Amino acid sequence: MDMSFTPEQIAFRQEVREWIQSAMPKDLRAKADVDGNFDNAEVMQWHKVLAKKGWVAPHWPEQFGGPGWDATKRFIFSEEIELSGAPALSPFGLAMVGPLIMQFGSDWQKERFLPKILAGEEVWCQGYSEPNAGSDLASLATSATQDGDHYILNGQKTWTTYAQYADWIFVLARTNPDVKKQAGISFFLVDMKSDGVTAKPFLTTGNTPAFCETWFENVRVPAKQLVGEPNMGWTYAKALLGHERTLVAAVGISTRAILRIKRIAAETSEAGRSLLDHPGFRAKIARLEMKLESLRMANYRALASAQLGHAPGPEASILKLRGTEIQQECFDLMMEVMGENSLAWFNEPGVIPPRQQWVASTFNYVRAASIYAGSNEIQKNIIAKLILGLPTK
């Protein structure tokens, strides 16, 4: 029973930390220092820095360009990246379609797509959600009908993150409308420059243009861009959800957020006294930090288990649930600490301190954390059924 990292792991953490310090471009570093939000260009800039170092895809096998790290090293790396305030890379190529192609894709697909994902030369987005499907993802309506060696795609996707900048999109579409809804879905790789693809950005409540609605109107997709077998798309999409479950708790992000709360509390005063020395606020921060510590420990347990090659235990199922709650509570408290400054919204620099500049936007947008990727209600349904074995009828 041992919750320490090995000397080698500790040295690795140090190496990662120092490398991030030295490798992060100056303008990104300045923004990271005040916990700024990054735009797509800045994210891709950082992607390329990591790619050059060979660290952009920690969980990819070495044969495809991964660094060959074990679960613990991947965790340490991810935590250090999160703690540094660096831009979060887009997961759609690296964490989602990339691994899917490795597992189920053809050789052509592997050669055509993986190197460009790695290099950041092609940006991917995700075509899963539809306006009328929501949490009931499998009820999707986008259709793909075969026409010789092509499929013809029609339908509408939403929540396609940064589709306005994306080169490719992976799409779940219905290829067989006559079977049970999960059974007739296929997985396509679609060029965003294809005729008939239109992506229109929309704003979130955080006022950020991170998402698009994306329409497919008679889009011709070569059959070789169908991944794996036809009608197996749902299975593939589900397999994807199982990847890297030890990272979904985002403890690094929340650790950084709590540090950010403390820093804001330290720069905020009440009658000359820092809020960090205010017993009421300090206790609120402490309670939240202890809540995070309990999640961190659950995450360690899941990680140690993964490192030893075990199947995820029950502790893993709570990581997303509690992790997103804590992320939201961090921003609730950050706003509370900011007091009247929390009212300000996208003003020029100087109105409120730089570190507080992006908080209100994220406070709004982080509501999505408990909604996307299986809402917390869905997560609870799953735990109730699969882990607790509670009856459904």
Place this chain on the structure above:
Amino acid sequence: MDMSFTPEQIAFRQEVREWIQSAMPKDLRAKADVDGNFDNAEVMQWHKVLAKKGWVAPHWPEQFGGPGWDATKRFIFSEEIELSGAPALSPFGLAMVGPLIMQFGSDWQKERFLPKILAGEEVWCQGYSEPNAGSDLASLATSATQDGDHYILNGQKTWTTYAQYADWIFVLARTNPDVKKQAGISFFLVDMKSDGVTAKPFLTTGNTPAFCETWFENVRVPAKQLVGEPNMGWTYAKALLGHERTLVAAVGISTRAILRIKRIAAETSEAGRSLLDHPGFRAKIARLEMKLESLRMANYRALASAQLGHAPGPEASILKLRGTEIQQECFDLMMEVMGENSLAWFNEPGVIPPRQQWVASTFNYVRAASIYAGSNEIQKNIIAKLILGLPTK
């Protein structure tokens, strides 16, 4: 728009307060001063004091011996009684079967039962719940089959409060097993001395013998002891639930409980400083008190509405729900303030201060508040359906 009481109401409050001070027997007063729990004999002792004054049944019409007060005076009286720490009277005769008999009973029933309820000469208990029914009260199994001018009762009731001391019990029993479950139920008045009635007390988690299981084995009940029409019992029982909804919030009780928390905090010290001066505990008490204030205001709104003869508004439906939550939180916090003293359980006097003596017992038993009389889950189902109009299918 006026939330003040009239001078007459204020004078009435003063009169009630002074009368309670002077009329409460010395031993009861001593116990009330330290918020002691009262046993059945003490409750009945106090019942008789109130009866002599003519104040035992505030909500009964004058013709049956009530004092002829309006809704506000009844509320003031109830609040003063609760604030005084006096024993809470048994509701089964006064608040439940009494009003039911007045509304639906025969002249014989009125003459036979009401005076003795008023005088405290006959104690009543309630035969509603059954071991296998729970929140699904209408699925009760106790049966009553007609046999000439008698009914033969068979079955088992539980949660029959103080049945071991009761002279009479009112019982819901199934008289028609062939119809929808709510439709075949009748309402009986049963002499506890009848052959075949057995009451066996059981302890609550608070270690108090307040409840019994009560068995009916071929108990012969004269037909004239059936209230109203046969098979209408469910309707009557439901009508009963509507009575005096402005009192269910128990704001007087919770106000007294918060005062009790403060008093215990004042007599509890940490390194020489009273916990009442400890910012952490004081803030916890303040939050709970503000929560109660919001309920008090909802109660006032319901009361003013009742006083003006309006049907209860939506604010009334939340009184029981939030009222029981607050009652429980009062005892949670009281225990927390007591610290290690909260561990002690039924020791001889002197081990912990007198005011803390009964807290742990109630802390356990008050869990029932959100379970009995329609669990809070049932209350939420009702609000969801009847007030919010959310769909059931």
Place this chain on the structure above:
Amino acid sequence: MNFDLTEDQQLLVKTVQKFCKTESPVERVRKMRDVERGWTPETWAKIGELGWLMVAFPEDAGGLGGSMVDAGLILEQLGKSLVPEPYIASVALGGMAIAKAGSPEQIEQFLAPMLAGETSLALAYSESGARFNPHCIATKAEKTADGYSITGDKTFVLNGHAADRLVVAARTSGEVGDEKGIGLFIVDPAASGVTVQRVTCMDSQNVANIRFEGAKVSGGQVLGEPDGAGPLLDYLVDCGAAATCAEGAGAMQAALAMTREYLVEREQFGTKIGTFQALQHRCVDMFVETELAKGTALMAMIKLDDPDPNERRRAVSAAKWQLAKGGGYVGRQATQLHGGIGVTDEHDIGLYFKRLHILGTLFGDEEYHVRRYMNLPGFVSNVA
């Protein structure tokens, strides 16, 4: 005790409802957020014509002889569709300051045009580091030959970017935090020595940071006693707080109604999502918080003019607490129950989420009011 509305009040509420529906439904917020001012003088003038700016003031101040309770009824309705016009800043803060402490001349000159909807007002009191305490004022008002010279910085002045006149709280003596030594001064924001910087806010109802650098005020611009306005300022901030509670109760009702509607209409997994018990109970919890907030907002309004200022503080803090907790809960759950579209800018529920955060923060957040409440003398008076 009687919380029934009089016939006049019922009519008032209905009129406001109708006005909001036609003149300022919630969609209007979207247009207004592209307007620098955040609201329009035309709509403000209409509100003035309807007499709604007069209800809270006594007749000798040009009002209708009602009270803040009536203003609360209006605010609750305005809150339902998030009407952005500066009602709180002009009526509960700036206007009330002039009505309470102004001379007949000042009332005539500065209050009357606001009551008619021709001008709007603001109260500039908040300063950086004051953390909601109205007496934490460092801005100085120094005596000059014919009046005062004001120097200092005010932050987050509601409607400060658009007001025709500012009521400025400044210190004539004493230390930051003292109740004594505070004066109120009527200042023209266009006067020399006054710099107004508009600050855009999350709810598009903008505010201003205002710098005073030796701004001159004449004797006629001094509101009441130049060193005795501390208690009045405390009262005014409570008026503002109570007003946020009334508006917040309206916003909560609207957010609840919108969520209820969504649960009844949205289908997933082949059924209305409103049939899911977990969501039903969440919606019930929202309903409970909303009903409680309606009541405490009313309580705060009624108690504003209680002869005992601690009774006022007690009621206002309890109401503000209920708004901060309950409004926060309703805003968060409304978003969550709307699912994905709840976090898109195009859906209105996000506007309520934003406004509820701001209402919960203005004039004292949860922590501030807990502390104020627990330190009121009544909190321990009957313990012994």
Place this chain on the structure above:
Amino acid sequence: MNFDLTEDQQLLVKTVQKFCKTESPVERVRKMRDVERGWTPETWAKIGELGWLMVAFPEDAGGLGGSMVDAGLILEQLGKSLVPEPYIASVALGGMAIAKAGSPEQIEQFLAPMLAGETSLALAYSESGARFNPHCIATKAEKTADGYSITGDKTFVLNGHAADRLVVAARTSGEVGDEKGIGLFIVDPAASGVTVQRVTCMDSQNVANIRFEGAKVSGGQVLGEPDGAGPLLDYLVDCGAAATCAEGAGAMQAALAMTREYLVEREQFGTKIGTFQALQHRCVDMFVETELAKGTALMAMIKLDDPDPNERRRAVSAAKWQLAKGGGYVGRQATQLHGGIGVTDEHDIGLYFKRLHILGTLFGDEEYHVRRYMNLPGFVSNVA
């Protein structure tokens, strides 16, 4: 990082589980509460024979060379059926005190018989008004010719009513609250000048209030430095706290399992109540709290012997907080979801509710650990 159990540990856990099932299922608590002692020497002796009292101690103290992590594994299982034998008092408190500070003679005389299950121990440190702070000790130990004379009152001494020996914390110098000037003394409760008053507790695991009136201790009963035991005492109380977390994690698991079972079996309204989504989600929340408590209990045990005492305090306070909040939640919801029978004395779920309250309170409640945590140096060290 590795949280897998070794084969030895797996075997240990299985053995304890089996023992609990046969020797001390939860129903036994009902019998034990009529016994003045609250537990039986026979069962204690069996536990001793199985070697479970030795696992946490180094070999040179007669132990098996394990750590409190192993004791935690045992406690988690004991917690599942609420075994009342005085494991925490004897092992984590009294025993650990002797093992850490005792001379070979003291270990031989006082620890060895406990390790064998022949005697039980207690740590008498808590005093009225100390509010969980182990250094708030007013009890005096005054130097005499051949030892010390102890005078003072100890409250809520775990197993104090039954222990064969008490380890008593008393002050040889300094003021109440000082870490310096505290000594630990081994006292025979039957000695003259010692009065033990049994105090019955909600969970039937009784404690004692103990009065010392000039109780004499010889030099051989002084444990370590007579004025330098403050840090050790702090450590011991953290051992106790971590032990409650381990036991509490077991109790939470059992309460969750019992509730789950009830939801699966109980029918109402013509269906299993476990199909109701609101109850399902409540049960999931219980599961989340339980899983987290399992983890933090482990963390506390592992960090007990961290070279940096602040790392220990940080982990123990976080774990104790999780127990107090999460255990409280699980206890309350377990009762609520059981409905009426949950508040009857005859149903076992109430026993868990009671024990979880007590475990949450012992060695520092929620408020105490929040404050301790937020005042640790690490809390702000990396902020600047």
